[in-house]
Amino acid sequence: MSKRVLLVEDEPNIIEAVSFLLSRDGWHVDTHSDGGTAVAKVQELEPDLVVLDHMLPGKSGMDILTELRGDAAYKDLPILMLTARGQMRDRALAEEAGVSRFMTKPFSNTEVLNAVRDLTRA
Amino acid sequence: MVGTRQADLAREIGISASYLNLIEHNRRRIGGKLLLNIARALGVEPASLSEGAEAALIATLREAAVGTPMPAAELERADEFAGRFPGWAQVLANAHRRVGALERTVESLTDRLAHDPQLAASLHELLSTAAAIRSTASILAENKDLSDEWRNRFHANMDQDSRRLSDSSKALVGYLDADADDGAEGAEVASSPQEEVDSFLHHNGYSFPDLEAGVADVEQLITDAPQLGSMASKHLARGVLEQTRSDARLLKLSALSVAVGQGVLDPLALARRFSLAPSVILRRLASLPSLTAGFVVCDRAGSLVFRKPVNRFAVPRFGAACPLWPMFDALSAPGSVRVQRVRQVGRNAATFTCFAFAEQRHALEYNVQPLMQGMMLIVPDVADAGRSEEQIVEVGSNCRVCARVQCPGRREPSILSEGF
Numbered sequence: 001m002s003k004r005v006l007l008v009e010d011e012p013n014i015i016e017a018v019s020f021l022l023s024r025d026g027w028h029v030d031t032h033s034d035g036g037t038a039v040a041k042v043q044e045l046e047p048d049l050v051v052l053d054h055m056l057p058g059k060s061g062m063d064i065l066t067e068l069r070g071d072a073a074y075k076d077l078p079i080l081m082l083t084a085r086g087q088m089r090d091r092a093l094a095e096e097a098g099v100s101r102f103m104t105k106p107f108s109n110t111e112v113l114n115a116v117r118d119l120t121r122a
Numbered sequence: 123m124v125g126t127r128q129a130d131l132a133r134e135i136g137i138s139a140s141y142l143n144l145i146e147h148n149r150r151r152i153g154g155k156l157l158l159n160i161a162r163a164l165g166v167e168p169a170s171l172s173e174g175a176e177a178a179l180i181a182t183l184r185e186a187a188v189g190t191p192m193p194a195a196e197l198e199r200a201d202e203f204a205g206r207f208p209g210w211a212q213v214l215a216n217a218h219r220r221v222g223a224l225e226r227t228v229e230s231l232t233d234r235l236a237h238d239p240q241l242a243a244s245l246h247e248l249l250s251t252a253a254a255i256r257s258t259a260s261i262l263a264e265n266k267d268l269s270d271e272w273r274n275r276f277h278a279n280m281d282q283d284s285r286r287l288s289d290s291s292k293a294l295v296g297y298l299d300a301d302a303d304d305g306a307e308g309a310e311v312a313s314s315p316q317e318e319v320d321s322f323l324h325h326n327g328y329s330f331p332d333l334e335a336g337v338a339d340v341e342q343l344i345t346d347a348p349q350l351g352s353m354a355s356k357h358l359a360r361g362v363l364e365q366t367r368s369d370a371r372l373l374k375l376s377a378l379s380v381a382v383g384q385g386v387l388d389p390l391a392l393a394r395r396f397s398l399a400p401s402v403i404l405r406r407l408a409s410l411p412s413l414t415a416g417f418v419v420c421d422r423a424g425s426l427v428f429r430k431p432v433n434r435f436a437v438p439r440f441g442a443a444c445p446l447w448p449m450f451d452a453l454s455a456p457g458s459v460r461v462q463r464v465r466q467v468g469r470n471a472a473t474f475t476c477f478a479f480a481e482q483r484h485a486l487e488y489n490v491q492p493l494m495q496g497m498m499l500i501v502p503d504v505a506d507a508g509r510s511e512e513q514i515v516e517v518g519s520n521c522r523v524c525a526r527v528q529c530p531g532r533r534e535p536s537i538l539s540e541g542f
Contacts, residue, residue, distance in 0.1 A: 084249035
């Protein structure tokens, strides 16, 4: 059974491109666009990895990350954050909050694929 | 196009000179009747014109492949790709150019990004769109076996995102260039009173000949300035104009121009010659159009309160300036003129001679601690300036965009050395 990725992103064309990319690589991809209900979606789907945008409607990626890491059940869940906010302090804050990998937009497909493979390697 | 003026050629073939310029620089692909018309006007074979464009396209594709960490790109087959799918190749090349332009924009604007929420939102939009385009373009380039349905879908996405990128880029350029524009636009988009004043001064070329001649009134200039929308900006502009009027009464630019034209620029000698304070001389030199010098003024806290930029010496619009600027040294030695040659670290570095001076802002009073202000005239070096033996100090603009390593004055990491 293929591993499951939850892509939390609100840009439709990024969703389509990244979903295509990961599906081609053998992943089962679920997508979700609302920050406010993203944590509930993680609890519902129990994905093997979350790809998380930083700026989302409802709740920011940083808040979602903090909330997930505050729950013991998700302290080791691989979370790849994609963001247009590449400043040093944003990266530092995300790392402090427990992000597994931080990637700035515009990213390359190869970088995303490699990061997803790395983070889910047992 | 040796021997033929671009404007003449454009007229002969019935297109605008600017459109012909785009064609000449391979920014527009041509074919059909237009290609034949240009070839006829130039007296060459049509094929010889399209070959150049093809070569430029292939070169851009190779550049795109090399500049991206994607070892899968078949460099040696770039010409085949361009030949078989010229439209897609052009889309990819355009996206590559656009991403490059965006990356340069982001690099140059991160300082402002940290301080301007509207700009942060605009750049987020641009980067997200660029991310979608880059990812989609890579899928199209790397997956030759895509089904027609997916190919059409991604094609539509690219089209949609390209339009979105185009619209948001135009909006952003409009926002950033506002203070270089004519009309009232600057006042609408400037994010601070200081920016409104910068826009006003820029629009007037930092020169107010009618005020200097005594035929214009400060209040009228302020009232007539569409860039000055807020009360705060009017207040700040009033200070600048009153200072200009007061300085002009002490020293006419025509007299200063004659004196400067007589030898090496020496503000201290000019101060002695005209029996004026060095601060007046530095401000007047900054107003002299023929000198094309930059000028900055800071308060005792180091905040820039006046900025006249000069080409190739970046002055931050937001945040603190480089603490290595001679102006900040001058604050600790009021009354002394400091002269220092400097070079800003970074691309297109040029050498400047800076004259820095600090004085108190108000008249002397008993038992009142003086409030100092610093100023610095930034003069582009000329080859025969006669100061080549002097030490050149490397300075920056703002820590965030400065690449100087192991700098004693660094406040925060640079995005250029730490990665963005």
